[in-house]
Amino acid sequence: xxxxxxxxxxxxxxxxxxxxxxxxxxxxxxxxxxxxxxxxxxxxxxxxxxxxxxxxxxxxxxxxxxxxxxxxxxxxxxxxxxxxxxxxxxxxxxxxxxxxxxxxxxxxxxxxxxxxxxxxxxxxxxxxxxxxxxxxxxxxxxxxxxxxxxxxxx
Numbered sequence: 001x002x003x004x005x006x007x008x009x010x011x012x013x014x015x016x017x018x019x020x021x022x023x024x025x026x027x028x029x030x031x032x033x034x035x036x037x038x039x040x041x042x043x044x045x046x047x048x049x050x051x052x053x054x055x056x057x058x059x060x061x062x063x064x065x066x067x068x069x070x071x072x073x074x075x076x077x078x079x080x081x082x083x084x085x086x087x088x089x090x091x092x093x094x095x096x097x098x099x100x101x102x103x104x105x106x107x108x109x110x111x112x113x114x115x116x117x118x119x120x121x122x123x124x125x126x127x128x129x130x131x132x133x134x135x136x137x138x139x140x141x142x143x144x145x146x147x148x149x150x151x152x153x154x
Contacts (some may be wrong), residue, residue, distance in 0.1 A: 017044045021052050025061055029071075032057065032064050033094025068095045068103035076107050080116035083108060085141020117142050117150040 007011045017039045024030065024038050035056065036049040044052065056062040068090055075086065081105055090100035120140055121133055128136075130151055 017042065017048055017052050018055060020055060024063065027055070029067050030062075031067060031094040032062050035062065037094070064095055064099050065125055066092075068099050069106045072103040072107040076111070076116065080140065082113055082116075082137075082141030082143060082145070082146065088141070089123040108116060113142060113146045115150055117146050121150065 013123065020042055021035050021039050024035060032053045036053050038101075039052050040046065040049045053062060071093070072086055072090060075081075075089065086107065087100050087104055090103060091097065095103070117137055117140075120137065120142075124136065126134065132153050134147055142150075
């Protein structure tokens with residue numbers, strides 16, 4: 001009995017998760033956690049996902065610490081926010097807590113939270129009132145001491 005029209009069987013090759021991950025990284029920088037989740041979503045086991053991440057790190061394609069630091073600094077320049085809010089965003093992107101903490105130290109090394117809070121309020125002080133400033137700064141993750149210093153509201 002014939003196996004098909006051509007008489008030969010088509011053997012599927014196993015998925016190349018490393019190539020998939022490299023293509024995924026080519027589109028945008030990602031965290032190790034994001035890459036691992038991506039390849040697992042494509043059918044890789046946990047062990048295979050972990051092995052792909054290790055290989056990408058070995059090749060220098062993945063560096064969570066460098067990426068977290070760049071991402072945190074860029075995020076602060078585009079959208080000033082408090083330390084706790086930025087930490088939550090870093091954790092939400094899949095960075096481990098120690099990686100997020102080091103990225104925060106680097107991002108806040110050159111600018112204080114007070115300066116960032118003032119920058120966040122730029123353009124808002126003429127159209128809004130102090131209670132709205134306080135609410136806005138809280139939404140951006142600034143702590144009460146910083147908010148009090150910047151707004152002079154008790």
